Every structure is written in structure tokens, then in C-alpha cells.
Amino acid sequence: MAKYLYEKHGPDAEAPVAGKSLVELGAGVGVPGMAAHVLGAKVLLTEQAHVIDLIQWNTKTHFAGEGLEASELDWYEADGDIGTFDFILACDCIYEPLYGESWKALLKQMVVLSHEGTRVFVSAEERTNDGVAKFLEAASETFEYETVHSAGKVSVYEMRRR
Numbered sequence: 001m002a003k004y005l006y007e008k009h010g011p012d013a014e015a016p017v018a019g020k021s022l023v024e025l026g027a028g029v030g031v032p033g034m035a036a037h038v039l040g041a042k043v044l045l046t047e048q049a050h051v052i053d054l055i056q057w058n059t060k061t062h063f064a065g066e067g068l069e070a071s072e073l074d075w076y077e078a079d080g081d082i083g084t085f086d087f088i089l090a091c092d093c094i095y096e097p098l099y100g101e102s103w104k105a106l107l108k109q110m111v112v113l114s115h116e117g118t119r120v121f122v123s124a125e126e127r128t129n130d131g132v133a134k135f136l137e138a139a140s141e142t143f144e145y146e147t148v149h150s151a152g153k154v155s156v157y158e159m160r161r162r
């Protein structure tokens with residue numbers, strides 16, 4: 001995802017991420033969001049409570065200054081009070097054997113956090129019973145989507161509101 005962002009939304013791209021707001025959901029260590037920050041986006045990395053301390057340490061240690069923040073956001077509990085974003089990222093967050101049907105709550109966050117022009121990027125690895133097709137089918141009620149990048153079993157989908 002970080003490579004994709006650099007190539008398609010980097011400094012020389014038609015739609016650069018620089019100056020845009022971006023939220024990463026289920027960020028883990030937050031590499032794609034951090035890459036977007038380096039490219040000039042105003043970034044919020046979000047995660048569940050038990051992971052957020054690590055991300056906050058990571059961002060404060062490696063990125064002094066403004067434009068990169070981390071905060072707790074559980075897909076089941078968030079109430080949409082943080083506004084909308086120009087870009088939304090969710091990488092490897094859909095995998096039913098591990099996370100059940102939490103993709104439904106994830107999708108709800110994508111709807112709540114997006115505006116008409118938001119570009120949502122979801123990356124997912126093709127695995128047995130992963131639930132990705134179900135996510136995409138449910139997402140298509142609100143978003144148009146296309147596969148914008150594939151590498152082996154990993155695909156990046158771009159979704160935009162209908």
C-alpha cells in the first residue's frame with residue numbers, strides 16, 4: 001500500500017496526497033499512513049486500545065512535528081465524531097477466520113468517515129474464507145470500487161462513494 005500511494009498519489013501524481021487529510025483504520029504499526037505523512041498528508045493512525053500505545057511511541061520517536069497523530073478507534077465503538085477524511089486506508093483488516101465479520105463495523109466506519117470525494121483504499125490478501133468478497137459486495141451499496149493494484153495474492157481496491 002505504501003508503494004502504491006507513492007506511485008499513484010506521490011509528488012508527481014495527478015492526485016497527490018500532499019495537503020490532504022488521511023485516516024488509517026486498523027493501522028497496526030502504521031507504515032502506509034506514515035508513508036502518506038512523509039508525502040505531505042495530514043495523517044491520523046487509528047487502532048484498538050491495546051495497540052495504540054505502540055503506535056504513539058512510534059510516531060513520537062520517529063516523526064517529530066505536526067501532521068501525524070495516532071488515536072484509539074475501535075470500529076465497533078467509534079461514533080463518527082472525528083469528521084471526514086480525503087483518504088481512508090485499511091490494510092489487511094479483513095480476514096474472517098481471525099476477525100470474524102468485523103468487516104461490517106469497518107465498512108460502517110468507512111461510510112461515516114468519508115465524504116463525496118473521499119478515496120478509500122483497502123488492501124487484502126486472498127485466503128481461504130477470508131470474507132473479502134462479502135465485504136466488497138456489502139460495500140458496493142455505498143461505494144463504487146475497482147481493483148487498482150495486485151501483487152501475488154494481495155490486491156488493493158479503491159472505493160469511492162456513489
Ligand SMILES: C[S@@+](CC[C@H](N)C(=O)[O-])C[C@H]1O[C@@H](n2cnc3c(N)ncnc32)[C@H](O)[C@@H]1O
Binds near residue numbers: 047
Ligand atoms: C492483520 S492486522 C493489519 C495491521 C496493519 N494494517 C498492517 O497491514 O500491517 C489487522 C489490524 O486490525 C485491527 N483491528 C481488528 N479489529 C479491530 C477493531 N474492531 N477496531 C479497530 N482495529 C481493529 C487489529 O488490531 C490489527 O492491527
